[in-house]
Amino acid sequence: MPTTPPDQLPPDSHEAIAMLLPWYANGTLTPAETAPVEQHLARCHACRAELGRCRTLVAAIGQENQREDWQPAPDGFDRLLAQIDRLEGKPIPAVTRHPSLLERLGAWLGATPAPVRWTLALESLAVAALLLVVALPGTRLPSDYETLSGVPRPPATGPRLRVVFADAATAKDIQSLLQEIDGSIVAGPTALGVYTVTLPAGARSEQLLAAALGTLRARPHVRLAEAFTDGDNP
Amino acid sequence: MSQHPAPSRSVAGTAAEKTDLELIRAVAGKDRHALKQLYERYAPRIGRYLLKLLKQPELVDEAVNDTMLALWQSADRFDPAAGQLLTWLFGIAHNKGLKTLRRAGRFRADRSIDTLSADVLDEAEDHGQTPQAAPHGPEQTVLGWELGGILQWALEQLSTEHRSVIELAFGEELAYPQIAEIVGCPPNTVKTRMFHARKKLAQLLARRGYRDVAAAREE
Ligand SMILES: [Zn+2]
Numbered sequence: 314m315p316t317t318p319p320d321q322l323p324p325d326s327h328e329a330i331a332m333l334l335p336w337y338a339n340g341t342l343t344p345a346e347t348a349p350v351e352q353h354l355a356r357c358h359a360c361r362a363e364l365g366r367c368r369t370l371v372a373a374i375g376q377e378n379q380r381e382d383w384q385p386a387p388d389g390f391d392r393l394l395a396q397i398d399r400l401e402g403k404p405i406p407a408v409t410r411h412p413s414l415l416e417r418l419g420a421w422l423g424a425t426p427a428p429v430r431w432t433l434a435l436e437s438l439a440v441a442a443l444l445l446v447v448a449l450p451g452t453r454l455p456s457d458y459e460t461l462s463g464v465p466r467p468p469a470t471g472p473r474l475r476v477v478f479a480d481a482a483t484a485k486d487i488q489s490l491l492q493e494i495d496g497s498i499v500a501g502p503t504a505l506g507v508y509t510v511t512l513p514a515g516a517r518s519e520q521l522l523a524a525a526l527g528t529l530r531a532r533p534h535v536r537l538a539e540a541f542t543d544g545d546n547p
Numbered sequence: 548m549s550q551h552p553a554p555s556r557s558v559a560g561t562a563a564e565k566t567d568l569e570l571i572r573a574v575a576g577k578d579r580h581a582l583k584q585l586y587e588r589y590a591p592r593i594g595r596y597l598l599k600l601l602k603q604p605e606l607v608d609e610a611v612n613d614t615m616l617a618l619w620q621s622a623d624r625f626d627p628a629a630g631q632l633l634t635w636l637f638g639i640a641h642n643k644g645l646k647t648l649r650r651a652g653r654f655r656a657d658r659s660i661d662t663l664s665a666d667v668l669d670e671a672e673d674h675g676q677t678p679q680a681a682p683h684g685p686e687q688t689v690l691g692w693e694l695g696g697i698l699q700w701a702l703e704q705l706s707t708e709h710r711s712v713i714e715l716a717f718g719e720e721l722a723y724p725q726i727a728e729i730v731g732c733p734p735n736t737v738k739t740r741m742f743h744a745r746k747k748l749a750q751l752l753a754r755r756g757y758r759d760v761a762a763a764r765e766e
Binding site for chain 2: 319320332333335336338339340341342366367370371373374375376377378380381382383384385386389390392393394396397400523526527530539
């Protein structure tokens, strides 16, 4: 039976009817489909047994779904709006002046070498943010700010994520969030406000990353947190 | 769909609830309030399905977000003559879910009990990945929480293709032409997939002592 395509079966054959039983059980057949199914059920014991199994599945999976309800995060919709804003709502002035900025930015992000580990002295973060926002629309490359930072570069081997903080987030908020996930800012902000954060290297990097994403996404000061996928990494 | 008529949530303070079509038209005109109403109406149900499809709760938020973003960006392409908004949205969600799985590097489209050797399954058991077999026969536990746990385990062993058909039919109670539209295949393929999915489900459950729950008849 499974080898015969359903469309080659006579519509009121046992095989064709049996194929419809899951949807007779969930109550979604049309009246035209329902009538022959019910006629067949009246005289076919095997199909009645089959229907019983389908109904068991409807009930069991329905029960399962009731237990495992899913609800969006309380700020789920706000995040969506923030993303929409980023995509279309709030053009960065530089973009309109220099249409190729985004492409250059993308290339820059893709080409960022094992980045500088910034010790999070808050003042220098603010300064660096300013520097980058000023510097990026031009043609300066990461090597410039690596020089500026003057900090040696240990290899970043831990998992990395991208974070966009809410406009209202203060430096103190950012610092305490980073402490909570044991993360360090290694690059950013880009002209779009994206920071790259690295987590400690270790065996459980996948769980670490998931936990950090969970923590960040639950905070109002974080507009976006996502994993740096392999393709993003140089 | 008989079990799921128009969503019951009404928008606070407004007398008449807007229809899906009114809302999607408004979204096409970049009305964010309308987007919010559709989000509240459909995100929980889409998330529930994606949770089943992806099996990894940490991936669901992102896939739901991607789905609703696509709704915002392509609302003007929704064609009410071609089907319901729910079907259209589930189709987007299904695709975003598969994309998320691929991105997460966990996508194994052809994984199924046929391609898993008995050794692999036994090894999985040895590592405590499966719940205990039910101590009672199916009569006592068919609808009890014990089957719930075992069923969830069995569903998770199915290929993405098979699991989606089972969840959309038995979990979301959708008609087979809707499922065909969502997963992007002919309606008859949905029927055959269902047949094979149930057969595999029955084999998995039989390994745990449930012999008469999900079997697709074998001729
Ligand atoms: Zn029959």
